[in-house]
Structure formats: structure tokens, C-alpha cells
Amino acid sequence: MSHAATPETAGQSRTVRGRSLWQDAWRRFFANRAAVASLVILLLVLLFALFGQHLAQWNNEEIDWAMLGNISEVGGPSLENGHYFGVDDTGRDLFARTVQGTRVSLAVGIVGALISVVVGTAWGAVAGYVGGRTDTVMMRIVDLMMSIPYMFVLILLLVVFNRSIVMLFVGVGLISWLDMARIARGQTLSIKNKEFVEAAIATGVSTPRIITRHIVPNLLGIVIVYATLLVPSMIIFESFISFLGLGVQEPSTSWGALINGGADNLRNGTPWMLGFPLAFFIVSLFAFFFIGDGLRDALDPKDR
Amino acid sequence: MTSFILKRLAIAVPTILLLIVFSFLLMNAAPGSPFATERGVPPEVLANLEAKYGLDKSLFDRMGIYIWNVVTQFDFGPSFKFKDRTVNDLIAQGFPVTLTYGTWSFVVAVLVGGTLGILAAVFHNSWLDYLAVGVSIGAQVLPNFVMAPILVLIFTLWLGWLPGGGWQGGQWQYLVMPVIALSTSYMASIARITRSSMLEVLNAGFIRTARAKGLPMRRVVLRHALKPALLPVISYLGPAFVGMITGSVLIDVFFSTGGIGQFFVNSALARDYSVIMGITILIGTLTVLFNLLVDVVYAWIDPKIRY
Numbered sequence: 001m002s003h004a005a006t007p008e009t010a011g012q013s014r015t016v017r018g019r020s021l022w023q024d025a026w027r028r029f030f031a032n033r034a035a036v037a038s039l040v041i042l043l044l045v046l047l048f049a050l051f052g053q054h055l056a057q058w059n060n061e062e063i064d065w066a067m068l069g070n071i072s073e074v075g076g077p078s079l080e081n082g083h084y085f086g087v088d089d090t091g092r093d094l095f096a097r098t099v100q101g102t103r104v105s106l107a108v109g110i111v112g113a114l115i116s117v118v119v120g121t122a123w124g125a126v127a128g129y130v131g132g133r134t135d136t137v138m139m140r141i142v143d144l145m146m147s148i149p150y151m152f153v154l155i156l157l158l159v160v161f162n163r164s165i166v167m168l169f170v171g172v173g174l175i176s177w178l179d180m181a182r183i184a185r186g187q188t189l190s191i192k193n194k195e196f197v198e199a200a201i202a203t204g205v206s207t208p209r210i211i212t213r214h215i216v217p218n219l220l221g222i223v224i225v226y227a228t229l230l231v232p233s234m235i236i237f238e239s240f241i242s243f244l245g246l247g248v249q250e251p252s253t254s255w256g257a258l259i260n261g262g263a264d265n266l267r268n269g270t271p272w273m274l275g276f277p278l279a280f281f282i283v284s285l286f287a288f289f290f291i292g293d294g295l296r297d298a299l300d301p302k303d304r
Numbered sequence: 305m306t307s308f309i310l311k312r313l314a315i316a317v318p319t320i321l322l323l324i325v326f327s328f329l330l331m332n333a334a335p336g337s338p339f340a341t342e343r344g345v346p347p348e349v350l351a352n353l354e355a356k357y358g359l360d361k362s363l364f365d366r367m368g369i370y371i372w373n374v375v376t377q378f379d380f381g382p383s384f385k386f387k388d389r390t391v392n393d394l395i396a397q398g399f400p401v402t403l404t405y406g407t408w409s410f411v412v413a414v415l416v417g418g419t420l421g422i423l424a425a426v427f428h429n430s431w432l433d434y435l436a437v438g439v440s441i442g443a444q445v446l447p448n449f450v451m452a453p454i455l456v457l458i459f460t461l462w463l464g465w466l467p468g469g470g471w472q473g474g475q476w477q478y479l480v481m482p483v484i485a486l487s488t489s490y491m492a493s494i495a496r497i498t499r500s501s502m503l504e505v506l507n508a509g510f511i512r513t514a515r516a517k518g519l520p521m522r523r524v525v526l527r528h529a530l531k532p533a534l535l536p537v538i539s540y541l542g543p544a545f546v547g548m549i550t551g552s553v554l555i556d557v558f559f560s561t562g563g564i565g566q567f568f569v570n571s572a573l574a575r576d577y578s579v580i581m582g583i584t585i586l587i588g589t590l591t592v593l594f595n596l597l598v599d600v601v602y603a604w605i606d607p608k609i610r611y
Binding site (some may be wrong): 140143144147148149151152153155156157158159160161232236239240243244245246256259260262263266267271274278281282285286289 | 315319322323326327330331333334441444445446447448449450452453454456457461468542546549550553554557558568569572573575577580581583584587588591592595
């Protein structure tokens with residue numbers, strides 16, 4: 001992993017080009033087979049979510065009346081009648097439902113991660129860089145919010161302001177940034193006394209500009225790693241609420257709601273209702289964790 | 305030490321009060337009256353009902369009375385939906401159940417996870433280590449709502465060994481699946497944390513010294529390495545507690561165990577605000593107190609922490 005080019009290659013190309021930190025990270029990431037395989041799997045899931053409905057023979061709200069009343073025998077996965085994943089207990093096509101659920105779940109995960117990146121990084125960077133009393137107050141707020149069992153408060157919010165996907169996003173947004181703020185603050189503390197920051201202060205750069213131009217770019221590596229690991233935990237979070245029937249509402253759905261539907265019908269002989277959503281859930285979460293691990297190995301200098 | 309505990313209490317008490325005020329205001333922001341029915345209630349009846357439940361007073365007064373009752377008598381008021389029962393009745397009925405399998409899950413997660421982590425670190429790169437790492441990676445994607453249906457599928461529907469739900473006064477058959485479903489992912493996290501911190505400690509100088517003077521491995525691990533290795537685990541116990549108490553809601557609903565989680569979800573679906581609030585405050589208080597306990601234990605064990 002040496003940065004100096006060997007004499008031979010230097011002779012051949014004349015201009016020696018240095019490799020940036022990001023190029024190094026890129027190379028390390030693509031050398032990690034589990035992470036690359038996970039990336040491919042995740043891209044497939046994403047394509048499934050985006051274009052799956054064009055493959056489906058049925059609409060996600062359409063009821064196949066021919067199936068009703070005898071779902072455990074004829075409702076299973078079949079290529080002939082176009083229900084690739086079978087039908088659910090009300091005769092709706094499970095393939096189309098899974099496409100829809102995948103969309104909602106991925107959206108929740110990605111929105112949660114994005115909010116955490118924006119709010120958490122800003123919060124942590126400001127608290128860490130400014131320090132003093134500001135730091136104490138800002139981090140005390142984070143501690144306070146973390147010590148509350150947020151799931152209960154979120155359910156309270158969902159009950160009071162009606163259950164809706166928007167409220168779910170708000171709830172996810174309210175909690176997702178807390179961990180990120182702590183991580184960003186810790187990292188800020190370790191870089192704020194470095195020479196380049198000192199140089200910036202000495203040349204008279206303003207504090208907001210130091211934070212945006214010098215601190216935040218140096219947090220990005222660690223922020224990306226934790227954002228990737230946050231996506232699955234946000235998906236688990238949403239699925240938990242939807243499993244209880246307090247999250248997304250019919251006719252909308254998510255992995256959690258679909259798994260719940262499968263679990264409720266375990267005794268009715270429709271194992272595919274549990275199997276397909278569960279497979280999507282588990283495979284995607286695994287992929288996210290492996291990508292996160294790969295990114296950590298590639299970007300986090302601590303673990304090298 | 306006393307001043308440290310007092311300082312933490314000085315943070316804990318306002319947190320709990322804030323939670324009470326927040327839930328109270330939120331409940332009042334909710335649209336609609338709890339007594340509204342489709343047919344409508346005659347105005348005089350409504351006035352009587354409001355007087356009975358104290359809803360005719362001003363918001364501020366009601367909040368004062370509510371907080372006073374909660375703080376001084378642990379009285380969360382009447383349930384709006386279960387006509388003749390108070391929130392306290394519901395909690396008294398459900399809480400022992402939740403506490404029973406919750407405690408079991410916590411103990412299982414800590415003991416099994418901790419043991420697995422220690423063994424994995426001591427026998428680093430052995431099959432045991434790979435097993436522990438494999439289990440802890442696998443269990444990351446097996447949260448309670450995934451474990452529960454899988455367990456029922458295997459042990460109730462295929463093997464027929466265990467009942468698929470119910471409580472029956474907490475007989476062991478009814479405890480097994482809730483405890484496994486609730487503890488698996490935390491057990492995995494504890495195993496992972498213990499393993500990595502144990503590995504770090506085992507590479508430290510004082511462990512090399514202990515081994516160099518000829519102590520047997522068992523003694524090195526138990527007497528010298530265990531205590532410092534468990535510190536990160538202790539700080540994880542707070543989040544684990546929150547996670548499990550949240551997970552208990554799902555266990556109650558899925559296995560019909562009759563704990564407070566079942567009342568919580570039913571009330572959430574029926575908009576029975578006083579029950580939701582009462583349970584939220586109870587859980588919040590327990591969480592804050594547990595975190596306080598974890599902090600104190602941590603400060604007590606780790607000599608590096610000044611208080």
C-alpha cells in the first residue's frame with residue numbers, strides 16, 4: 001500500500017500520479033468479496049423495487065377472486081397464473097405486494113440514514129468544534145433523547161397524529177440522528193486540533209466556514225460507514241412498528257407488515273406469505289451489514 | 305460516590321418529568337374527545353362525563369393534578385375504554401408477566417452472550433470462535449419479530465413441542481419461545497462486544513505478565529481479564545434494556561402472553577390515551593432508573609471514572 005511509485009512504473013509514465021484517500025478506499029472496498037457481492041444483491045433488490053411492478057402480472061390492490069376460499073391449496077407460487085410469489089390471505093398478488101413493501105421499507109431506511117447524515121453530522125460537528133457550554137448543552141439533549149424509550153413515544157405520536165407514512169418518516173427522523181451526532185462529535189474532537197485547522201484559524205477563516213470546509217469533509221468517511229449501518233436498523237425499526245399494525249396502513253405495506261401478514265397466517269397453510277417477504281428482509285439486511293463492514297474496512301483508518 | 309449518584313439523579317428526575325409533561329401535552333393535542341361516539345352524546349351527559357374525568361378544568365390545572373397523582377401515588381387515572389378499570393389495574397395485571405419473561409431474557413442474553421464472547425476470544429480462531437462470530441452476524445438480521453414466527457413455525461407447527469402462545473401463569477413451556485425470541489439479537493450483540501473487548505484485553509501487557517509468571521489460562525481469564533473486558537458490555541446493558549422492553553410489546557402481541565405490551569398496543573389502536581400515557585411514563589421511568597443503575601455500576605467498577 002505504498003504511495004511511492006516504483007522506479008520502473010515512474011520511468012514508463014513519467015508523471016507520477018498520487019492516489020487519493022478515496023481512491024485507496026475504493027480499491028480496498030472492491031477487494032472485499034463479501035461487500036461487492038452484497039452490493040450486487042442490493043442493486044438487484046433496488047431494481048426489483050423500482051421496476052418490479054412491470055414484471056408483475058397483477059396489480060397490488062387487485063383481488064384474484066378465483067383464489068379466494070381456497071388459498072392454502074391453489075394460492076401458492078405459480079408461473080402459470082402469474083402469481084410468482086403466490087397470493088395473500090385476501091387474494092392479492094404477493095409479488096406486487098412485495099415490490100410495494102420493498103419500496104416503502106427501503107425508502108424508510110434511506111430517508112432515516114439521510115436525515116441522520118445531515119442533522120447528526122451538523123449537530124456533532126458544531127458541538128465538537130465549538131465545545132464548552134454549547135457542547136455540554138447539545139450533547140445533554142442527545143443523552144436525554146436517547147434515555148427515553150422512543151418506540152413508546154413514537155407510538156404515542158402515531159396515535160395522536162394519526163398513523164401515516166409521513167408521521168413514520170418524522171418519527172424515524174427524530175431518533176436516527178442521535179448516534180450519528182455522537183460519532184461525528186467524537187471524530188471532530190480528534191481532528192479539531194490538527195495543524196490544518198490551526199492554519200485555517202490563523203489565516204482568519206470564520207468558524208462556520210471552518211466547520212463546513214475543513215471539519216465536515218474530514219468526517220465524511222466515518223459518517224458514510226455509520227449511515228450504511230443505520231439503514232438496516234431504520235428498516236428494522238419501521239418493520240417492528242408495522243408488524244404491530246401501528247405503522248404503514250393498508251393498502252400500503254412494508255416488509256414488516258408483510259411479515260406480520262405471513263406470521264398471522266402461519267396456521268392457515270400459506271408459508272409463502274411469510275417466506276418471500278422474510279427472504280427479502282433477511283437478504284437485504286445482510287447485504288447492508290456486509291457493505292457497511294466493507295466500507296468500514298476501507299474508510300475507517302482505526303481498524304487497519 | 306454519593307455526590308455522583310446525586311448528580312445523576314439531578315438529571316434523571318427532570319428527564320422523567322419532561323416525559324410526563326410531553327406525553328400529557330401530546331395527549332391533549334389529540335383531536336377528538338375520548339367520549340365521542342358515532343351517534344353523539346347529549347350535551348348534559350358529556351358535561352357529566354367531563355366532570356367525572358376532570359376534563360372541565362383548565363389544561364394547566366389538569367396537568368398539575370395528573371403529575372401530582374402520578375408522582376405522589378403512582379396513580380395514572382382511569383382508563384377511557386375499559387370502563388370500570390384504572391390504568392393501574394391494567395399495569396398491575398400485565399407488568400408481572402412482562403417482568404418475568406423480560407428478566408429471563410435479560411439473564412439469558414447476558415449469560416449466554418457473555419460466555420460465548422469470552423470463549424470465542426480465549427479460543428481465538430478456533431471453530432468455537434467462528435461459531436460465535438457466525439451466530440452474532442446471523443442474529444443481527446433476526447430481530448424479535450422475525451424470530452417469533454420462525455420459532456412458532458418450527459416448534460409449534462412442525463415439531464409440536466411447545467404451545468404457540470398464552471401464558472398459563474408462566475409455566476416453562478410458555479416461557480421458552482418468548483425468551484428466545486426476545487433475547488437472540490441482544491445475546492448476539494453482547495457476544496460480539498465481549499469477544500472484541502476480551503481480545504483487546506488478552507493482548508494487554510498485564511495479561512502477558514500474568515501468563516509469564518505461570519498462571520493457568522483459566523485463572524488469567526477469570527481473575528485478571530474478565531473485569532476490564534466486561535466494561536463495554538456494562539455500558540451496552542442500558543440500550544439492551546431499552547431494546548428488550550420495547551421488544552416485549554411485540555412478544556406480548558405475538559404470543560398473547562398478556563403483559564403490558566398487549567394493553568399498550570390495544571390502547572394505541574383504540575386511542576385509549578390514559579393507558580398509552582401511563583405505560584409510556586412507567587416504561588420511561590424504568591428506563592431512566594435502569595440507565596442510572598448502569599452508570600453507577602460502571603463508575604463503581606471502573607477506577608478510571610472520576611465522580
